[in-house]
Amino acid sequence: MRDVEPNPGPAQRRRPYRPPGADHEVALTLLAAALLASPAAALWNDPVRPWWLLYLVWAVLIAGAAWLARMRRDD
């Protein structure tokens, strides 16, 4: 009969809390965006497109993953 909500601790207290389920919604949204964005960038038919464009999209995805990880409280 212990309280199942653990003490969040100072490190976690600094992060805004996202209720359960929000992780999944955000992950799905990011995933959908990623699936759309990376082929779109690859198929962007512009003669002056920079070679590092896909890397930029990738970096944005990683930033999204980092942001999502910051939202999460456990793994």
Added chain:
Amino acid sequence: MTIELGVLFGVALAYLGLLFVVAYVTERGGWPARLARHPAVLALSLGVYATTWTYYGSVGFADRQGFLFLTIYLGVTLSFLAAPLLLSPLLRLVRDYQLQSLADLLAFRYVSRYTGPLVTLLTLLGILPYMALQIRAVTSSMEVLTQQHAPATSPLLAAVFCAQVTLFAVLFGARHLQPRAKHDGLVMAIAFESIVKLMALLTASAFALVGVFGGFGGLEHWLSVHPQALAAMYAPVGGSAWNTLLLLSASAAFLLPRCFHMLFVENVSRGGLRTASWLYPLFLLLLNLPIPLILWAGRSAGVTTPPDYFLLALAQRYGGDALTLLVFIGGISAASAMLIVESLALSGMCLNHLLLPLWLHRRRRSDGDLYHKLRRWRRWLLLAVISVGYLTYLVSGQSQGLVQMGLISFVAVAQFLPGVIALLTWPRATGAGFLAGASGGMAVWFFTLMLPLLGGHPDLLHRLVPAGASPWPLPTFWSLAINVALLVTVSLATRPQPRELLADQVIRLHARLLRERPQAPTLAQLSRRLTAALGPANGARELDQALRDCGLPPGETHPHALLRLEARLERNLSGLLGPHLARSLLGIHTATGRLIEDQFEREPRRLTGLAGELDHLRRLHRQMLRTLPIGACSIAGGGRVRLWNQRLALLSGVREEAALGRRIDELPAPWADLLDGFLAVSDAHLYRIELALPDGVRWLNLHKEAVSFDPGDGGDVVLIEDLTEQRLLEAELAHTERLASIGTLAAGVAHEIGNPLTGISSLAQNLKLEAETEELRQALDEILNQSRRIQEIVSALLSFSHSGGGRQAQVQRFDLAACVRDAVRLARLAASGSGLQFVAEMPDTLDVFAERSRILQVLVNLLTNAADASAARATIDVRAQAADDGVTLIVEDRGCGIPEHLRERVFEPFFTTKSPGSGTGLGLPLVYSIVRDHGGRVRLESAPGSGTRVEIWLPQPAAEVAP
């Protein structure tokens, strides 16, 4: 410029020796545990995904397929973006059930004796050729550097490399007796290898960039002059190949044995997956950033080696020996990390699903230490797996490139993806469905990808795939389509076994329990409730005050903090509105903190094995606490009730669900003060505490003990012993004993006084007849009056002594209504002249079983007492009625009443409130004795000035209770 083979061999040995040192220092605690288990170390160790395929082969892949090579890493990023959906549930499952491999995971859900062996065999089939290719990459890199084509010493060098890798895996990957133990040294060494790979690649590409192009400006210029180079990178992108490779790499990111091992089995760092979900893709991005540069630099410099080894060639040309050796070491690092972790994962699967089932099946007796035996077998299996990889290297040709072989293994492990997805999402999936799906998918994989590799039907794939098209989408689509179709069809055609249903429920419950948290209101909800009750201004003021009190920011969202805020609001409002109104205003109806308990109670029997036994034990303990025949409650450190058992609920009238989660100062009176006061005092025991409750006074013993469970999770357990029954029994016993002794005394006294009194009365009567003077006759009359008075007392004493012996009443059936009427008539006679009104209310006939004469005696005594207490012309009510299981007699007057301090004594013999000479003090004790002899009860209610009400209940046989 060439490098001697001996030098390369020496450098490779030295590097592997350094790897030993890193692992050994870690195992010996050379680094702080915080560093060894840092989430970044886990993220870097996942770099084992990047083998020589990435290190050497990506340039060749980019040369042939342009930016398609990035899909192999973008897919991994997608998998880690989906970590909350996909990886976190798997990690929890693997951790909590100590699963050691993908075969364990699938066998846990798809309960069949064939699941584990099938997954193990299919994985071996898919991975072993890829392991062979890693060995080839090492020897090929040596060939490039020494510029010797297939030197005769290559097999020997490969054998030495394999031996050293095996030694490392045995020493640092299978060193613990307990298979569950984690290998910090191994993880640190693999993370170190990832850093080496990255540094080597970045350094070499920087040298190539500067050496070939003179910097980024030169590169841009070269690209503008050679636009076809960039166009060639973009041209293959799009179509089905892009999506296929994304899917394959996304599944390989966690299904490849080495990735599964590092991600789930060796992952012990807290928050490791969270960090890895971005740091690991970042590592892959950095690893792949130089690939186009190396390709273009190689093309620009006119390097003649195959594109797979442009990196080595460029390092040789522009970096000198040191850089060349660094790049070579990077390749060794990529190959050795893959071989070590892959062989560890495969040997574990072989041990659990191939060797142990056979051993357990054939075992005749228990011999030796099982743990030592397991470790020995694991080491032999490691040697066997790497040896088979080496043999595959020896017999396989040179036809397949790094990328092609890697992708073949990706398609192989992707055949487990439908099973894993179904494991997480589809309860209806069965073991038969999984086996059929995986077998069907692997059959397609074998015929379309593996058979051409083995040389059986080299044209098969070319016949299926149009010329110039990517060879991967078709085999991937058909193998997965058949896999999914069989999984679904066979699952629907077969019934899930009970054990499969159980495993599915465990997975589902497990995921939900760890995801859910106690419900806390949001700030907006609290604000709405306050505004609705107090108005906007007051509501906002109360909320601000509570936030200030708790030291919380206005945008607080953590449920723990919000629960604290809610409690604070409740406390603040309790002072304003009272606790009940405060709770209802805030909408607090349920206790928090019992989610898991409640969840398990609602969905019992979901756990098996040790977890089931522990759950059973937990239920038993909980039930014991709840049904203890003594009141028990547990108070948490914060003063909240977390246990309130049934006995205490019965005693206090406070239901369990109403008490749980409340602070003790919110409990109804007098329990709040009682518990609060008891917890405040230093005494661990308080005896015979008198507590006034609505249904009467109760006497309690209180005991308490501090409970310390986890740091910060202390509290007190309080036992409340109800002594009321015991106390009443003691009082009854004392009263009975007193009556008995008085009865004995009375009988003796009556006898001793009665005889001389008879003599005195006779003599006085005679003397009165002979008396001559009026004065003498008056004196003799007075003697006779006093003698009669004494006679009455003696009669009462005798009557009391006879009734006080506890004798059984001689019951007979009679009409109580008639008996009451007789008693009223006698009482009227005694009270004649006082003008008292006796009002009898009862049915015309009321048959009862009792001793008529004694009941008449009871009634006369009660009516006489009532008459004595009443003023002239007052009314005395007598009522008799049938009750549920007996008969109730009520005598009620409106007289002077009995003061509270005397009320308990009126049943004591010789105690009377009447004036001296008016009463014997034996009337009510007699009533009490007679009623008790009938098994009944007497209840007396009195208020000074308002009158007295005596209620007598007499038990009756069930059939006789009728009006």
